[in-house]
Amino acid sequence: MPAEAFRISYALSLVDAFAPGGKEKGFARIERQDVVDGLRVRINDPSKVHQSAASLCGPAAFFYCVLEEMPHLYTQYVIDLYRTGEARLGGLHIKPSAGCRGYQPPPSKIHPVDWIALASLRDSENTLLDYSSADDTAAGITMPHSLANWFSKLKWRGVRNDTNVYFLKGRSEVNDCIRNFSSSRICLFINMQMLDPFKFAHRSVFANHWVVLTKNMTVQNNTIKFGVYTWGSLLDIPRTGTYPLDAFYRNFYGYVSTIPTYGFG
Numbered sequence: 001m002p003a004e005a006f007r008i009s010y011a012l013s014l015v016d017a018f019a020p021g022g023k024e025k026g027f028a029r030i031e032r033q034d035v036v037d038g039l040r041v042r043i044n045d046p047s048k049v050h051q052s053a054a055s056l057c058g059p060a061a062f063f064y065c066v067l068e069e070m071p072h073l074y075t076q077y078v079i080d081l082y083r084t085g086e087a088r089l090g091g092l093h094i095k096p097s098a099g100c101r102g103y104q105p106p107p108s109k110i111h112p113v114d115w116i117a118l119a120s121l122r123d124s125e126n127t128l129l130d131y132s133s134a135d136d137t138a139a140g141i142t143m144p145h146s147l148a149n150w151f152s153k154l155k156w157r158g159v160r161n162d163t164n165v166y167f168l169k170g171r172s173e174v175n176d177c178i179r180n181f182s183s184s185r186i187c188l189f190i191n192m193q194m195l196d197p198f199k200f201a202h203r204s205v206f207a208n209h210w211v212v213l214t215k216n217m218t219v220q221n222n223t224i225k226f227g228v229y230t231w232g233s234l235l236d237i238p239r240t241g242t243y244p245l246d247a248f249y250r251n252f253y254g255y256v257s258t259i260p261t262y263g264f265g
């Protein structure tokens with residue numbers, strides 16, 4: 001269920017208090033006003049979170065869910081990162097590298113506030129590779145266990161990871177998504193061909209993208225339709241026409257789901 005008005009109002013009040021300025025040591029090459037403006041946009045419309053050219057679809061899916069449920073947590077997280085260079089989000093301690101904090105993201109590649117939120121989370125989880133540029137593809141990849149762990153450390157309930165990187169999933173997992181949609185946030189692990197109206201029926205060989213289920217799956221006459229959040233927008237799948245179930249299964253690698261817990265934070 002989307003955040004209630006008082007959570008949105010409280011998140012916006014945090015931005016208002018942050019806006020005038022102050023001492024900070026987090027992301028010195030990012031302008032405070034860009035952070036203020038970006039926060040306000042995303043609090044009012046979580047679908048504006050956008051990894052753009054960066055390989056940050058996992059963090060984008062995670063923070064879309066957080067913004068939809070608890071925008072004040074997301075807002076304080078970004079503010080703390082900007083001010084101090086580290087932040088806590090539930091049981092997560094986010095402390096990005098100097099390279100990540102010193103990067104000046106080109107507007108054509110990712111919005112500054114999305115760099116702070118998404119790249120910091122991804123970078124702080126990496127043990128071998130720093131994520132210090134929107135072009136660092138390998139360092140930005142999020143595997144299913146990481147996404148599930150983020151939700152667990154947020155103290156959300158019933159986290160379930162039913163995915164596989166190379167082996168396709170089928171009707172059982174679709175039925176799970178349909179059954180749990182009303183109570184859960186569900187992130188689908190897919191090959192991004194699923195989103196392309198010209199390639200959606202092509203067979204894939206591995207998963208490479210995360211999306212969030214926003215409209216429940218409807219299965220009828222061996223076809224499927226649903227809605228997702230991805231790349232800074234809300235999409236209907238398929239965008240036009242019908243989507244045969246057997247074609248959908250060629251790009252479906254399961255899901256990570258969780259039940260938001262409002263008593264935390």
